[in-house]
Amino acid sequence: MSKKRCTLLGAGLCAFATMAHADTAALALPAPLPATDIALPQLPATTLPSKQIHHRAVPDWATTTLAASTATQADISAFGLPCEVTLRGDPMPDALFAVTLNAPCRPNTPVAMHYAGLTFDVMTSITGQAGFALPAMTMSGALGAVFKDGLRLSTPIDAPDLSEYARVAVAWSQALDMRLTANAPRHIPVRSYALGQADGRSVQILSHHQSPEARRAVIRLGVAAPITAQNCGQERHATVRHLQPDMPPISYELRLAPTSCDQVGGILELKNILQDLKLAAK
Amino acid sequence: MRKFARLVIAALLCAAPVMAQDVALTSRDGAFRIDGTLLSYDGEFYRVDTIYGPLTLDGEGVDCDGPGCPDLASFVAEVRFSGTRRIADVLLPALIQAFAERNRLTVLREVVDDTHSTFVLRDADRVRARFTLRATTTAEGFADLIAEEADIALALREPRDTEVAMAREAGSGDLVRGRRARVIAHDGMVAVVAVDQPVKSLSLAQLSAIFAGTITNWSALGGMEAEILPQTPLPDTALYEVFQTRVLTPRNVSMSPDIQTHANLEDLVDAVADDSFSIGLTTLSEIGNADPIRIAGACGFEQVPSVGALRSEDYPLALPLMMFTPARRLPLYARQFLEFTASPAADLVIRRSGFVDQSITTSDFSALGDRLAHAITRAGPDVPLSELQRLVTGLRGRDRLSTTFRFEAGTKLDIQSRENIMRLARALETGAFDGKSLLFVGFSDSEGPSGPNMRLSQSRAEKVEELIRDTAETADFSQIELRSDAFGEALPIACDDTAWGRAVNRRVEVWVN
The missing domain is CATH 3.30.1330.60 (OmpA-like domain)
Structure with missing residues (x-):
């Protein structure tokens, strides 16, 4: 699957796909794209040239997009699907949820996802879908999807097995290439998840499953970014959420001062701003 | 003059070099008036340099006129913290967050770099306080306090005689008398080794010999035939100093010059955890993925660095985490914050941050x-x-x-x-x-x-x-x-x-x- 097509289908699907490959101890986000194809609905190779289809036969007043016209006429999408909008989150192993947003009459549309105080943007696919794996960040909460026109959907996310997980999530308020980094001992596997799309708000999550016989361990957390001509001089805003077994969750807000554009080519690295994950022995 | 009696007037020893502006403070009944240069306003009290010397006046009792008067409606309390990273890195941010939540304020941490941050506390209307944090060493914290570049010094040890003298000279009062210091939590100095290093108990004499460089091989301690690689924090840190004064000096030895030092305790501990033949000096709150050493005594007692032993001060190398305040009055938010650090709500935060609370x-x-x-x-x-x-x-x-x-x-x-x-x-x-x-x-x-x-x-x-x-x-x-x-x-x-x-x-x- 090409990177371009991946974007087209919604970054969420890609995040879903990369998840399986992100099981590494030392890691750097965002996770790489999958090396192999995953099963996806068979779609036309290119974007539907809806205007061209109608151009020759219909008068000017009718040259709206196929999707829009069918939608207004019969609540049916360009692909003949009902326009009903749905959002669901199905539990998966590892305190993950398979999120499916279905909005057949809202293809290629940005949607803001809100969950546990974290916000990220996804894009619906050409068929109006978005799907991704969401690591639970609260025992009991709700995932909300908000379209630009104000349409809101919500689905409960209840994760009773979350108490076995140590997780940290960082939500970046703008599309900048800041990475959440973790340094854990070899026997502490840390998985990483990336939510959201490259040019919008994104969330990075690190997760460790603490087995019942686990011994005390510390996972060092930091953030890093290359200083580039594009991101220098810009402020970064982040929301951080920590989850640890037997501890109440912590959230805090950060604003990182802009780096100087004289430092382009260097690396911005902050090692003491995020609290390390300290895991107690079970 | 009854109103006058309500005014708190305190001659202060030192006038901070704040931008000079003219103010006239008149009592509400008009009975008296004081002219001077405003040194500071903390949301409640005016500090004014007058012909009588610096005076502190209760804002409740006076009206302010003149170009130097602060905008009372938009006053933001500024509190500057400076000192040891053992408090500044984890504990203080967590305490500020909890303090804000308790007072229904939101916090935004503005990060300049790894050692400089400002916590902006606001309510629904506006910004109420800005807590500025400089994460450095205990010595720097005291220096900042004395130079009035910090309002609260974060310390792992009591001030040295030279620091007490310096404070007195600078007119910042007596650092060791009065309620200038408060202990907010406890930590302990511990030696750590890698998980797979079999030697897990040493006497203070043995520890001292290792760091003085007179014992250089694990075999001398009942371990394997391998060279010991001692690691310490930088010499200007309180941890290094305290080890020197409590462990080395009583034995008339000093730290070996060949020891590897680390700027960050985290890096030190990670280096030790990765090397079976290393031994490092750190704190109980920052043992990372290494194992702490028990302190053995000649009579058969062994002191285990644990939360319980630290709480009752039964562990010999306890390190109280302290805050030192200036002789002058701090803004209301600062005083409330200090009060909060001694509350049961703060105890919980202290425990969760990996330190020993005083409950x-x-x-x-x-x-x-x-x-x-x-x-x-x-x-x-x-x-x-x-x-x-x-x-x-x-x-x-x-x-x-x-x-x-x-x-x-x-x-x-x-x-x-x-x-x-x-x-x-x-x-x-x-x-x-x-x-x-x-x-x-x-x-x-x-x-x-x-x-x-x-x-x-x-x-x-x-x-x-x-x-x-x-x-x-x-x-x-x-x-x-x-x-x-x-x-x-x-x-x-x-x-x-x-x-x-x-x-x-x-x-x-x-x-x-």
Whole structure:
């Protein structure tokens, strides 16, 4: 699957796909794209040239997009699907949820996802879908999807097995290439998840499953970014959420001062701003 | 002039070089007027440089006129913290967050770099306070406090004589007198090794020899034939200094010059965890993925660095985490924050951040275990068996409070114990011990003859009881029984062969039922 097509289908699907490959101890986000194809609905190779289809036969007043016209006429999408909008989150192993947003009459549309105080943007696919794996960040909460026109959907996310997980999530308020980094001992596997799309708000999550016989361990957390001509001089805003077994969750807000554009080519690295994950022995 | 009486006027020793502006402060009834240059306004009080010297006036009682007057409606409290990274990195951000949540304020942390941040606290209307944080060393924290570049110094040790003198010279008052210092939590200095290093217990003499460079091979410590790689924090840190003064100097040695140093304790600990032959100096709150070493004594006692041992100061290398405040008045938000750090809500935050809070916990008589066995084996002419039987009869059925009082010399309490007096007195005032009996039990070290030791331990216990009675002003003593008893050198916690061991043994324990 090409990177371009991946974007087209919604970054969420890609995040879903990369998840399986992100099981590494030392890691750097965002996770790489999958090396192999995953099963996806068979779609036309290119974007539907809806205007061209109608151009020759219909008068000017009718040259709206196929999707829009069918939608207004019969609540049916360009692909003949009902326009009903749905959002669901199905539990998966590892305190993950398979999120499916279905909005057949809202293809290629940005949607803001809100969950546990974290916000990220996804894009619906050409068929109006978005799907991704969401690591639970609260025992009991709700995932909300908000379209630009104000349409809101919500689905409960209840994760009773979350108490076995140590997780940290960082939500970046703008599309900048800041990475959440973790340094854990070899026997502490840390998985990483990336939510959201490259040019919008994104969330990075690190997760460790603490087995019942686990011994005390510390996972060092930091953030890093290359200083580039594009991101220098810009402020970064982040929301951080920590989850640890037997501890109440912590959230805090950060604003990182802009780096100087004289430092382009260097690396911005902050090692003491995020609290390390300290895991107690079970 | 009644209004005048309401004004708090305090001549301050030092005028901060704040931008000079003209103000006229007039009492609300118009009876008097003071002209001067505004030095500062903290949301409540004006500090004005006048012909009488610097004066502090209560804003409630005066109206301000002139170009220098602050905008009262938009006042933002500025509080600057500076000092040890042991407090600044994890504990202080967590405390600020909890303090804000408790006061229904939101916090945004503006990060300049790894060592400079500002916490912006706002309510629904506007920004109320800005807490600026500089994460550096204890020495730098004191320097900033003295230079009035910080309002609160974060420290792992008490100020050195040179720092006390410097503060006096700079007109910032006496750093060691009055309530300038407060202990907010406890930590301990520990030596760590990799998980797979078999040597896990060392005496202070052995530790000292390792860092002085006189023991260089693990085989000399009962370990493998391999060179020891000691690692320490930088020499200008309090941790390095405290190790030097408490462990090396008493043995007339100093730190080996060839030791590898680290700017970050995290890096040090990670390096040790990755290298089986390393040993590093760190704190109990930052042992990362390495294992802490137990401190062994020649008489057979082993001190385990644990939360319980630190809480009762039974571990020899305890490090109190302290905040030092200036002689001048701090803004309301700063005072409220300091008050918050001593509250039960803060105790919870302190525990979760990996430090030892000062809340009062209990352990029952059976926890004496080893100590009692040790005392019985040592029974003899100094401590006859009958004395131990008296001890068992007196303490069995009671629980020991974690609050323990220790003495610098004679009956002078150390800094942390003075804090403990306040804590215990406050608990008595809230009625936490109503209907209970508190027994203050004095102990001594075994230096010198047992008779005077017994009398000294008795006077220590009585002193603590008296201080508690005086401090807990609003406690209902008809509901609480307070008594003192003493057992001299009967029940040591540590070996008396070292100065620290003797210091740990000179104590007053509190037993409740």
